[in-house]
Amino acid sequence: MRIQEKRFRGSQVCRVLSYPIAYGIAKMLLERGPMTLDELVKEVRRTKPTVCNHLAKLKLANIVRFEKDGRRTTYRIKYSNEVTEFMRACEKLVERTTQRLKKDF
Secondary structure, eight states, X not given: OOHHHHHHHHHHHHHHHTSHHHHHHHHHHHHHOOEXXXXXXXHHTOOHHHHHHHHHXXXXXTOEEEEEETTEEEEEESSHHHHHHHHHXXXXXXXXXXXXXXXXX
């Protein structure tokens, strides 16, 4: 894979997870395991279209996978170890930068 393509794909992952709802959905799927659309809608307290929109973006970024069983669709994280590592790094960076901001003010 070319360097430009890797950078593009990396930026897509960052862009998708920059939405608080998408980030929350990914975090929830990591912590709780596979969930249905109705379960996700109930937990994130958003409308079905909103949740579906974010799930579609997560699917396009290759973060979420889905499985259909009749009319029921279950979503899960595709690369759970890597996504967990990525989210931990993000949270660590946020914690670090927040500490720095507290010192500056």
